Amino acid sequence: MTDAGHVPGSVRPGGRTARIRTAVLRAAEDALIECGFAGVDLAEIARRAEVGKTTVYRRWGTPQALVADLLQDMAEQSVRRTETGVLADDLRANARLVVDTLTDPRQGALFKAVIAAATHDRRTAEALHRFYAARITEWAPVVDQAVARGEAPAGTDAAEVVRAVSAPLYYRFLVSGDPLDRTVADRSAHAAASAAAAGAYVR
Template sequence: MTDEGAAPGMLRPGGRTARVRTAVLRAAEDALIECGFDGVDLAEIARRAEVGKTTVYRRWRTPQVLVADLLVDMAEQSVPRTETGSLDGDLRANARLVVRTLTDERQGVLFKAVIAAATTDQRTAEALHRFYATRIDEWSPCVDQAVERGEAPEGTDASEVVRAVSAPLYYRFLVSGDPLNETVADESAHAAACATRAGAYVRRSAR
């Protein structure tokens, strides 16, 4: 994103401005974890971050803009993909990372708060969609490389494969409440790998 036309709070400055952004985003994260989206009050965020209220209001304007910027930062700070040299290994690494994130005492609560906020606020929903799109783009090359190695059919939609790995995990996290652990992660990755090799995710145009 360039500075010109960028949303308030989403510039990428250095120096003191960067330190202020880091402090404010950390405070917003704490507020989400403790109180949910309703706890993201800009004046309270300024107090937590120990910065001036004017600075926070000028740069972020609304809680929705602040949460959107937090999601941008989360995407930027996320762990990069693991390349093991095999489709099964890469998908397993992806699934285990998702499970570690969702079961983390801090990150799991944060994700639930952000997802809940996204159900009622369009700006937050759009930011959440961008976050997941960023993560899918990060991991999709693993599938493309599997196609090149002959482990998956030509025309496989890499993005759909990555979604297939994490979808059952998020279902457990948000809906069923069933356990999330490495065994579940490995099962999800194995199922996605088998379906991929069988051609389940080959684009219609390639069939």
């Protein structure tokens, strides 16, 4: 990581550089989906992206740095939070977004590959943690707004409420294999909103 807090390749470029980055990140996605982290070979990524190997090695340097940049790009491209003025509805939108992402054939496979890689690679794990921290930061304000409206008590930990929405969904996705659909999403959101209103997440 550089002094500016960016992993290699993380500064959003423009023009030809942006096209190269897009092509390389797409190739990295394909490799992760098809082969897992072991398939993220920089020379192979360069071939898939039709980019010079020197460019890829100079810009990213390691497969870990490339996957970290991919996760940063995913965070930047993620859908912004919904603000309806009702906590349960906001959390429902969050839960449905998670379910729609995880059940998408391409995105679901990509997340499984990245999560699997993160279990044995420290840099990938750190990048994954940053990705989810960014998503929690994006959605936490809907809980703070609910507190201000009186829907949840003062001192409610907004980040914990957001985590409570998605945790059961990831459990089904990664562990139990139980059905994952919008009905499940809505139930998870309702449970988190009810618990928040009852004070379960007060710090």
